[in-house]
Amino acid sequence: MTDTTSEAEQKLLDELYAEFEEVGLIPLWTQVENLMPMSPRPAAIPHLWRWAQLLPMARRSGELVPVGRGGERRAMALSNPGLPGLPYATPTLWTAIQYLGPHETAPSHRHSQGAFRFVLEGEGVWTNVDGDAVAMRRGDLLLTPSWAFHEHQNVGEEPMAWLDGLDIPLVSQLDAGFFEFGPDELSTAATPRRSRAERLWAHPGLRPISQPDRPNSPLAAYRWEHTDAALNAQLELENEDAPGVIEPGHAGIRFSNPTTGKDALVTMRTEMRRLRAGTQTAPVRSVGSAVWQVFEGEAIAHVGEKVFEIAKGDLFVVPSWCEVSLTARTQTDLFRFSDEPVYEALGLARTSRGEHK
Numbered sequence: 273m274t275d276t277t278s279e280a281e282q283k284l285l286d287e288l289y290a291e292f293e294e295v296g297l298i299p300l301w302t303q304v305e306n307l308m309p310m311s312p313r314p315a316a317i318p319h320l321w322r323w324a325q326l327l328p329m330a331r332r333s334g335e336l337v338p339v340g341r342g343g344e345r346r347a348m349a350l351s352n353p354g355l356p357g358l359p360y361a362t363p364t365l366w367t368a369i370q371y372l373g374p375h376e377t378a379p380s381h382r383h384s385q386g387a388f389r390f391v392l393e394g395e396g397v398w399t400n401v402d403g404d405a406v407a408m409r410r411g412d413l414l415l416t417p418s419w420a421f422h423e424h425q426n427v428g429e430e431p432m433a434w435l436d437g438l439d440i441p442l443v444s445q446l447d448a449g450f451f452e453f454g455p456d457e458l459s460t461a462a463t464p465r466r467s468r469a470e471r472l473w474a475h476p477g478l479r480p481i482s483q484p485d486r487p488n489s490p491l492a493a494y495r496w497e498h499t500d501a502a503l504n505a506q507l508e509l510e511n512e513d514a515p516g517v518i519e520p521g522h523a524g525i526r527f528s529n530p531t532t533g534k535d536a537l538v539t540m541r542t543e544m545r546r547l548r549a550g551t552q553t554a555p556v557r558s559v560g561s562a563v564w565q566v567f568e569g570e571a572i573a574h575v576g577e578k579v580f581e582i583a584k585g586d587l588f589v590v591p592s593w594c595e596v597s598l599t600a601r602t603q604t605d606l607f608r609f610s611d612e613p614v615y616e617a618l619g620l621a622r623t624s625r626g627e628h629k
Contacts, residue, residue, distance in 0.1 A: 311593055312559060312592045312593040314354070314362075314363070314561070314591035314592045314593065314594065315354050315355055315363060316352045316354045316355055316360075316361070316362045316363060316561060316589060316591040316592075317352065317353055317354035317576075317589075317591060318575035318576045318577075318578045318580075318588065318589060318590065318591065318594060319352055319353055319354075319588065319589050320573075320578075320580045320582070320586060320587070320588045321350055321586065321587045321588070322585075322586050323392075323566075323583075323584065323585025323586050323587070324585070326348070326369050326585070326587075327369075327433060327585070329348065330346075330348060330369050330371040330433050331371070331431070333346055333348065333371060334346065334371050334372075334373045334431055339372065339373075339376055339377075339378050340379060341379055341453070341456070344378065344379065344381060345370055345378055345436075346370060346371045346372065346378075347368040347369065347370040347371075347436055348368055348369045348370075348371075349361075349366060349367070349368040350367050350368065350563075350587065350589070352589060354591070358441075360440070360441045361561075361563050361589050362441070362561035362562075362563070362589060362591060362592075362611070363441055363445075363561070364439065364441050364442040364445075364560075364561060364611040364614065365437065365438075365439065365441065365442075365540070365561060365562075365563055365609070365610075365611055366385075366436075366437070366438045366439070366440035366441055367435060367436060367437045367438075367563050367587070367609075368435075368436045369433055369434075369435065369436070370389070370424075370433065370434055370435075370436050371431060371432070371433045372397055372424055372426045372431065372432055372433075373426065373431045374396075374426055374428060374429050374430060374431060375426060375427070375428075376425075376426050377423065377424065377425045377426075377458060378423055378424040378425075379423055379453075379454065379456060380400070380421050380422065380423035380453070380454025380455055380456075380458075380459060381421070381422070381423075381451065381452065381453050381454050382419050382420055382421045382422065382451075382452050382454065383418070383419070383449065383450065383451045383452070384418055384419060384443055384448055384449045384450045384451075385418065385438045385439050385440050385443045385449065386416070386417055386418045386438065386439050386488065386537045386538065386539050386540060387415075387416040387417075387422075387436065387437065387438045388413060388414060388415050388416065388436075388437050388438075388536075388537065388540070388542060388609070389408065389413070389414040389416070389434050389435065389436055389437075390412075390413050390414075390434060390435040390437070390542075390565065390607050390609075391408050391409060391410055391411060391412045391414075391432075391434045391435075392410070392433070392434065392435065392565070392567065392584075392585055393410050393433075394409075394410065394430065394432045394433070394434075395407070395408065395409040395410065395428070395432070396426055396427060396428025396429075396430060396432055397424055397425065397426045397427075397428070397432045397434075398424070398425050398427065398462075398463050399414055399416070399422060399423070399424050400422060400423045400424070400425070400458065400459050400460055401414075401415075401416055401420050401421070401422045401467075401469075401492050402420050402421050402422075403421070403459040403460055404460075404467050404468045404469055404492060405460050405462045405463060405464055405467060406467040406469070406470075406492045406493050407463070407464070407465065407466075407467070407493070408432070408434065409495075409496065410496060411495075411496025411499060411500065411567065412493055412494065412495055412496055413493070413494040413499075413527055413536075413542060413607075414492060414493050414494075415488070415489055415491070415492055415493075415494075415536060415537065417488035417489070417537065418488065418538075419450075421454045421459070423454065423458060423459060425458060425461065427463055435565055435587075435607070437540060437542075437563070437609050439537075439539040439540055439611070442539060442611065442614065467492050467493060469490055469491055469492040469493070470491065470492065470493055470495075472490070473489075473490055473491040473530055474491060474493075474495075479530055479531065483531065484531070485531040485532050486529065486531050486532075487529075487532075487538050488529065488536070488537050488538055489527075489528070489529040489530060489531070489536040489537070490529075490530070490531065491529075491530055491536070494527050494536070499525060499544050502525045503523045503524075503525060503544065503546040503605070504546075506523035506524075506525075506546075507521075507523050507546065507548065510523075518545075518553075519553060519554060520551070521547060521548035521550070521551030521600075522545065522546075522547055522548075522551055522553055523545065523546045523547075524543055524544065524545045524546070525543065525544050526541065526542070526543045527542040527543070527544075534613070535613045537613075538613060539611065539613060539614055540609050540610065540611060540613065541608075541609060541610045541611075541612045541613055542607075542608075542609045543607070543608045543609070543610075544567075544605065544606070544607055544608070545605070545606045545608060546603070546604070546605050546606075547569075547571065547598060547600035547603065547604045547605075547606075548600065548603055549600055549601065549602050549603050549604075550600060551598075551599070551600045552597065552598070552599045552600075553597050553598045553599075554597065554625055554626055555574070555595045555596065555597040555625075555626040556595065556596060556597070556623065556624070556625050556626070557593050557594060557595040557596070557623070557624050557626075558592075558593070558610075558612065558621070558622065558623045558624075559592055559593055559615050559620055559621055559622045559623075560592055560610055560611045560612045560614070560615045560621070561589065561590060561591050561592050561610065561611055562589070562590045562596075562608055562609065562610035562611075562612075563587060563588075563589050563590075563608070563609055563610075564587065564588050564589075564590065564606050564607070564608045565585065565586070565587045565606065565607045565608075566582050566583060566584050566585060566586045566587075566604065566605075566606055567584070567605040567606060567607055568584055568603075568604065568605045569583075569584070569600065569601070569602045569603055569604030569605060570582070570583045570584075570600075570601040570602050570604065571598050571599060571600045571601055571602075571604045571606075572598070572599040572601070573588055573596065573597075573598055574595070574596065574597045574598075574599075575588060575589075575590055575594060575595075575596050576591075576594045576595060576596075595626070
């Protein structure tokens, strides 16, 4: 082919691409590597947020920012540096520190996005879910399923902060979000020790015959005493015939829907892990992203090429297909939530487990 012919062909090709752009076409042959990479290329990056920095800023926000209609919640979202300008921990997960002062009330609303709250420390707040008052205490996981009205009231003399997790980015990408304000007044000022949902559903292995299956768990609270006992039992039975641990020294439980046995929330997996002091977990990578929070203890987290020294309250993010392993300096408890149920439902889940480094 002569230079003249080559230039002529290039001119024709340029003209063709100009026509493509004019009518809204992009040729696949110029985009294959971007559209179908050999493995996931997450925009989110491994990142660590330290509780020792987050809590003082939450307290300052409590002094300066009122809670009420308009802002709705005094919540500070974790923003991944790989997603600049977005209040997202990962492309599918939103998480924040919410702070409520003494005798403050966060007004009622509901939304398409599913949500949970995990309590690192403290008590005195009740979250009312569709009028059912649920106490929030250390180590508890509280659920707010999609389209449930919810509000918070702090009846104590001390402020309280907790972790919020929602599927906001996922629902946004799907253009499926709806939001509705509830009444300005509290639906209930009650502060019962046990919620109605717990009285009905919190009986191990038992469910009301009259109740149908539900996509999200009807159990509003998963209490720390039950989580702690389950993790202890796994480690105590580790050397017997049916140990139940994930790997030596590594226990884990998943919060499940008592009507189906599946995840407590349809779009987010919630789990608790316990590592004996000195335990090193095998490196694992999974399709889908996760956020971890240290509930108690000290450890080292290897996330991709980054190494994080982690302690109580610290949060770190693991992007999709990014290898993660943990080494416990002391006995360490960690709360983890992820978007894995979505990938499993779509047939896109994949996990690779390596050897100890």
